Amino acid sequence: MSIGNSPEDDRPSVGRALQQARIRAGLSVDEVSSITRVRVPLVRGIEQDDFSRCGGDVYARGHIRALAREVGLDPAALVAQYDADHGGRPEPTPAAPLFEAERIRSEPRRPNWTAAMVAAIVVVVGFVGFTLFTGGGDEGRTVAEEPPQTEPGTARPTTGKPADPEPEPSTSAVAGVPVNKVTVKLSAENGQSWISARNHNGRLLHEGVLREGDSRTFTDSKRIDLVLGNAGAVQLFVNGKEVKEVGANGQVQRLSYTKGDPEAG
Structure with a gap:
């Protein structure tokens, strides 16, 4: 067998x-x-x-x-x-046993009676001075003023500037795309792809693998140059509009886009 x-x-x-x-x-x-x-x-x-x-x-x-x-x-x-x-990782070398040194016992300290007496005198003098200063009773106490009462049904006056109005959320991400720039968004919908993006000066904006489910957005004042290693896996939006038929699976695409309509890139 x-x-x-x-x-x-x-x-x-x-x-x-x-x-x-x-x-x-x-x-x-x-x-x-x-x-x-x-x-x-x-x-x-x-x-x-x-x-x-x-x-x-x-x-x-x-x-x-x-x-x-x-x-x-x-x-x-x-x-x-x-x-x-390759034979596995080497086993770590055990540490050598440590011998604890004999601790030296310190002699017990004797109580410092002089310091204790000085502290007691200071406490007594402080108590006597506090009693004399306050008058020994409740004569020196004052009652804090209460806030003025308002009639029922009336609102209390408020101080300070009014709260700023909350900003209204934008209606859509596409509406927020600036018209004076080129904006490119890449999303890996059908797998992963290696991508590269550069601006109009040739400066590298990003380079690496775009994993499935991830997305990247790039913006420049004039032009964005792209290299897609697996064009069929990428969903492409240019200036808020989707670009259809970017490429086939496994196909390498080199694309450039400018301001305006995606087809103008």
């Missing part, structure tokens, strides 16, 4: 899993390196299960976590698989 392979024997290696997830996300090695700050030779080596350039297991685990997060994999599961393939 033969025994079949377990599911763990059929799963891809750490490097192969990272490579497949990167390709599914529509990312190149250079793009992943730019996002994670892991050098291109290290990314290529890790995807081939060559961790010799990482500088040790600690650095290899850190690179695996960074790459897994950006391509949508579970970092903890991949690190655990790496540890299993």
